[in-house]
Amino acid sequence: MKKLLSVLFVIILLTASLLCTVPSAYAEKYSTKWTLAPKGEYLTHNDKKYYPIPNLPGSAFHFFYDLEYSDISGIDYLTVYLDYEDEEMRSLFGPYSKVYVPTDVDCACVQVEFGASYDSFYMVYVEESYLDEYTNLAKGIADSYKCSNSYYYSLDFPLSSEDMNTWLSGESITTKALMLGAYDSGCIEGFDKTGLVSAVCGNFFIDRKNQEVYLLPFGAIDTDVYQWYDLGIYTDVTVYKLEDGKLKDDLIEYFYTEPEDDLEWLEPEEEDYTLGIIFCCFLFGVVPVLFTAFSIVMLCVIKDKKYHRAYITMLTGSVLVFVACIAVIVIII
Amino acid sequence: MFAKLLKHDTKAVFKYWWLGAAASLLLALLGGFCMKIANVDYTKYEILPILGSIGVSLTRLGIYLLPLFSTILLVVRYYKHFFTDEGYLTFTLPVRKNTLLDSKVATGFVFSVLSTCVCLLSLYIIILIGEPEVIGTEEFYYEYSSIGHSIMMICFGYDYNLRFLQALGSYAVPYVILIVLIAIASIIVQLLFIYGCITLASSIVKKHKVLTAIGIYYGASSVVAVVLAVLSVLGLFSSYTTFSMSYVSEPAYDFRMTLLLLTGVFGCMLVVIGALYLLLTFLLDKKLNLE
DSSP: OHHHHHHHHHHHHHHHHHHHHHHHHHHHHSOOOOEEOGGGOOEEETTEEEEEOOOOTTOOBOTTGGGGGHHHHOOOEEEEEOEESSHHHHHHHOTTOEEEEESSSOOSEEEEEESSSTTOEEEEEEEGGGHHHHHHHHHTOOSEEEEEOSSTTOEEEEEEHHHHHHHHTSOEEEEEHHHHTTSEEEEEEEEOTTSSOEEEEEEEEEETTTTEEEEEEGGGOOOSSOOSSOOOTTOEEEEEEOOOHHHHHHHHHHHTSOOTTSSGGGSOOOOOOHHHHHHHHIIIIIHHHHHHHHHHHHHHHOOOGGGHHHHHHHHHHHHHHHHHHHHHHHHHO | OHHHHHHHHHHHHHHHHHHHHHHHHHHHHHHHHHHHHHTOOSOSOTHHHHHHHHHHHHHHHHHHHHHHHHHHHHHHHHHHHHHSHHHHHHTTSSSOHHHHHHHHHHHHHHHHHHHHHHHHHHHHHHHHHHOGGGTTSHHHHHHHHHHHHHHGGGGTTOOOOHHHHHHHGGGHHHHHHHHHHHHHHHHHHHHHHHHHHHHHHHHHOSSOHHHHHHHHHHHHHHHHHHHHHHHHHTTHHHHHHHHHHHHHHSSSOOHHHHHHHHHHHHHHHHHHHHHHHHHHHHHHHHOOOOO
16 A cells, blocks of 8 residues: 555656646747837847837738637747836736747747737737838738638739739729729738738729729828728729739639638538428328327217317317418428 | 316315415515615615515515415315315216316316416516506516516517517417417416326325326426427427528518417317326226225
């Protein structure tokens, strides 16, 4: 008994030690101290500085919006609590602000969630040496682009920066944002060198009837307000006509083609009511007929009148059920 | 003869039932004052509204016990009148056994309806004393329909709501008729079911008839519950839901489906009533055991 207890004690001790070392080793590998400078001017981590991307008109970083869909983006991330250099920021944002740090890739961006409740907000901080690249990305200048189609979860139509420049050199038309509401639209996202960070840099609009495509680059919108699709309807916008015939045809075809095997699991399965219908017909059709026949037979066979009341009641009930069943079927058909 | 039997059965049950009804009404008065206390604002004795709310809950619970009390009286009457020494006299009366059974069912129906009416009246008294300003408003119907809703559960959960009746339009009258018929049928089914359990127990055992009857009642109830569960798993009720709830959500709601389904329900209840009545008649006729 003593030996058994000793062995158990040693196993528990070993397990506890192992469990304690794992977080330490993990923490060593992912040094978790991210410190916010006064006024949120920059973040410090491992002697590197990360500066925020300014909220440029029409810009939106998608990388961290995809954190919720990490199965699609394939990026794993670590969540650490933010430290502060001064008390002013700590009292402003509280002790539970978080930094989302990608663990699997060498990424130059991190996202900070300030606050910890329903009114928290996010900002992207970029490592100093990449700041110009991602600021350009926020302005809509990227190495590569992809277009979405009318199935929102698909973003597969590639555009090179040369294609974009060609597009932007096409005929420009100034119109009211309202007029674009008549067309189908999709978005264009610019990607960084790694291909993992993207920013939406514009919308495209398809005039299906006339087979024309127009680009609305967000970087050209001269407003101070962050906008997505929510343009004021009387805002003047300048769109660019896509004049490359082949690119236009390919984009239109891609836009209206349903992707194959794409997230079919999201579609709810159509319920099969066959068994239920068969069973209903049996229970409310066949069974009442049997009861009716049984009641009629018993009324004729049993002479003792004290049982007749019961058979008449059963007969009435089964006839009512049968008639209701037939009527329901007639209405449905 | 049926009238005489009914009169005697009614008197026998009423002898104790009125006590329960009076208690229910007294609880209603108490509940009304508790509700008044519970609705007091700005009191320095903060415990008062809490005590008032507890008082209202307890009195309502007491009021809801009246139907149970009524059922117990009916069951005791049935058992004593048929299956104890009194049964020897009962079955020597110059009436058919069917008529005796009919009298019991009719008495049970009368007191079930009376108990429900007293419950509703008691709830009304609570509100009349405690919160008279809500009477006639929509809030009153929500408050008042709590017991009405349980009655209307046989209508597959449709809210007993004036607006719903207005929405029914020309279908309102047949709908109400069917609801009333189903309510009557459900009371009769419940009575026949209980009487059937007692009769079956009395037929098969000589001792411990009451315990056996309780066992048969719970056993049979469990079997019914299992059958209904199996039916729902096999898609019976999902088909119903598809056929009717999808209609409810459509602007052009087809009330015919509701009426037809209610007709089907009523028909099923009639079949059950017939089957139970047949069983009881057979047991009383052939398997009566008064030893």
